[in-house]
Amino acid sequence: MPSSSLSPETMERLSRFVGKHLGLHFPVERHKDLLRGVARAAVELGRDGPEALVEEILAGRANRHVLDNLAGQLTIGETYFFRDKRLLDLLREEVLPGLLRRASREARPLRIWSAGCCTGEEPYTVAILLKELMRGATQVPVSILATDLNPRFLDKAQRAIYRQWSFRATPSRIRNAWFRGLADDVWELSPEIRSMVSLTSLNLAVDAYPALENRTNAQDLILCRNVLMYFSPQLGQKVVAKLHGCLVDGGLLVVGPSEGSLVTSSGLFRVDLNERGILYRRESCRIGQPASFSTPMAEPAGPDLAGPPAPPVQESLPAAGLLDRKAAGEASLIEQALHEARAAVERGCYAEAGERLASVDRNGLSPAQSGLLANLTARMLAGSGDLAQAERTCREAIAVDKMHAAHHYLLAVIQQELRRPEEAVEALQKALYLEPGFLLAHFSLGLLLKELGREQESRRSLENALAGLQGLDREGIVPESEGMTAGRITEIIQAMIG
Incomplete structure (x- = not known):
């Protein structure tokens, strides 16, 4: 084992950091393994010993390149063809x-x-x-x-x-x-x-x-x-x-x-x-199955597709009487069904999401609610693998509200899954025309352009995304990202563009 002046307290802090940011578990009985990995990473990264690297990491100065190198030293890379x-x-x-x-x-x-x-x-x-x-x-x-x-x-x-x-x-x-x-x-x-x-x-x-x-x-x-x-x-x-x-x-x-x-x-x-x-x-998701391990749900970019939250139904309503009470109750049920469908989509329970969406009465929906209904239905269909129907449904959402950037973004994601990258680029560009500050659209466009070999355009899009991320809380969820934090997307971009 390499010699080191790192105290048990410092090793415990490093273990907690590695657990949080890399997902790797090093309890006290494995601190020697952790130190070996840090020592190897320090050599490869050209640091002056494991102490210098640990100080850099715990001070928050380590970039994605450093952390990825450490992760590689802490995991076993031994595999071969036709194993098992x-x-x-x-x-x-x-x-x-x-x-x-x-x-x-x-x-x-x-x-x-x-x-x-x-x-x-x-x-x-x-x-x-x-x-x-x-x-x-x-x-x-x-x-x-x-x-x-x-x-x-x-x-x-x-x-x-x-x-x-x-x-x-x-x-x-x-x-x-x-x-x-x-x-x-x-x-x-x-x-x-x-x-x-x-x-x-x-x-x-x-x-x-x-x-x-x-x-x-x-x-x-x-x-x-x-x-x-x-x-x-x-x-x-x-x-x-x-x-x-x-x-x-x-x-x-x-x-x-x-x-x-x-x-x-x-x-x-x-x-x-x-x-x-x-x-x-x-096994199929069951209605009401708890979502204890689900990722946080990101709010849509720009105005909420569902509109403002429905006001609570009061015990006594003004003179409008029973008709107003009924309308308020129906609005609340619609909002609840849409919220539950979004939660089901987030945790991959697409059958449950379909049942929640089917329960929504289409009559009398606001344009924003109709657009959200079509958007969620498209996400549910795409998530379950029916990409062709998902694309048709996403176009219905665009027909309802063609000025909402989130619908065009979703269309781009589906078209990329359908192996139609040029159409996906066009849809992302439309999303950014409608909402120039749509961070995830900049990020996704940068990734897609890189796949297509359009390096300069890709770098410009990624730099636009990086600039927009700078003012955000690193632990905050980026809208439309399915739960990715601003810090994680920043790390990915920095690793790509150096």
């Missing part, structure tokens, strides 16, 4: 064929998320399995999302170049079919497989999900293996509840062998036992 043969056999022979049939039957893409993907071997393995399963069969669109909080891991996954050690469990037939040899023990993954996987940064401890914006919604299968073990029990339960919201009804969660108790104790999943592995199947 029994589980992969189960995926190949039962799980993936069943999910492909369901997606084909429902005329929608198959959606899979590798949460904590490390250097990419797991999501690329799943992509190879799917490509071989669909050979000569009806082609089903496939979306594989791969996320990690460590930028170095993601950079390696993006390059998709691996050494022989990553293939120690891979049949030579697979390696020869889907990789190109660059040197004696260096192999590059084929573009065909790489194109099936979308890599992005996401911190399960602090980021918002399920969310259309980061494509974590409506997943058929989530692989989150050997990730929950880094979290405290309380945070682990919160993450499990949020992953539940990311799955379609009947969707499957796979975790590591030592992490099952966190899933079963949540009461949100049905356990599917199999001799080759344990799968956790999402």
Whole structure:
């Protein structure tokens, strides 16, 4: 263990900081592991020992680059292709064929998320399995999302170049079919497989999900293996509840062998036992199911889509009498139903949201309420995977109130999910024309333009977002962000533009 003058009190403060900002759990019995990781990070970052790095972190001067480097030193990055043969056999022979049939039957893409993907071997393995399963069969669109909080891991996954050690469990037939040899023990993954996987940064401890914006919604299968073990029990339960919201009804969660108790104790999943592995199947949300782990709901940008809160119904109303009493009561019921639908959408309970929305009497709604109803319905449909109907419904919201920027923003998010980026850019530009200070639209436009290779325009949009974020409380939720804080978005932008 590296020598250090850090006191137990300082190590405890650092442990609390790492738990809050990185989601990693280091109780006192693991403080030696924490110190080792800090010492490695200090060397890589060129700091004068672990003491200097810890002082920088606790003084609040560490930027995202520093914290991401520390996170990488504190987590295990050891993985390889075709790891855990029994589980992969189960995926190949039962799980993936069943999910492909369901997606084909429902005329929608198959959606899979590798949460904590490390250097990419797991999501690329799943992509190879799917490509071989669909050979000569009806082609089903496939979306594989791969996320990690460590930028170095993601950079390696993006390059998709691996050494022989990553293939120690891979049949030579697979390696020869889907990789190109660059040197004696260096192999590059084929573009065909790489194109099936979308890599992005996401911190399960602090980021918002399920969310259309980061494509974590409506997943058929989530692989989150050997990730929950880094979290405290309380945070682990919160993450499990949020992953539940990311799955379609009947969707499957796979975790590591030592992490099952966190899933079963949540009461949100049905356990599917199999001799080759344990799968956790999402149960449908029930009306009135508590949202104890839901993320805070962001208020819409600009004026509230629902209008001002309905006034409370008084015990005695003025001379207007019973008709006014009835009208006030109906307005209150409408506001309550819309609020409950928004809460259900936020925690991924789309069936419950649909029931709440269906209970709203369309007659006599104000334009703002009609627009909110259509907006929430579109979010509910998109969250559950029906993107085509979601787009049509979002256009209904725009038809009701074409001057509201939030409707155009939602349309852009849906169009991006539909792989129509140029149309999404146009919708975001309309949102910003209507509301130039719409921070998340600037941020989303910057990300999208970067994907399209329009680097200068991307940087300008991200700088606009960064400028608008400067005056906000770092812990405050950014409107329309599905729960992301101003501080977290600031960190992401700073990491992108330097």
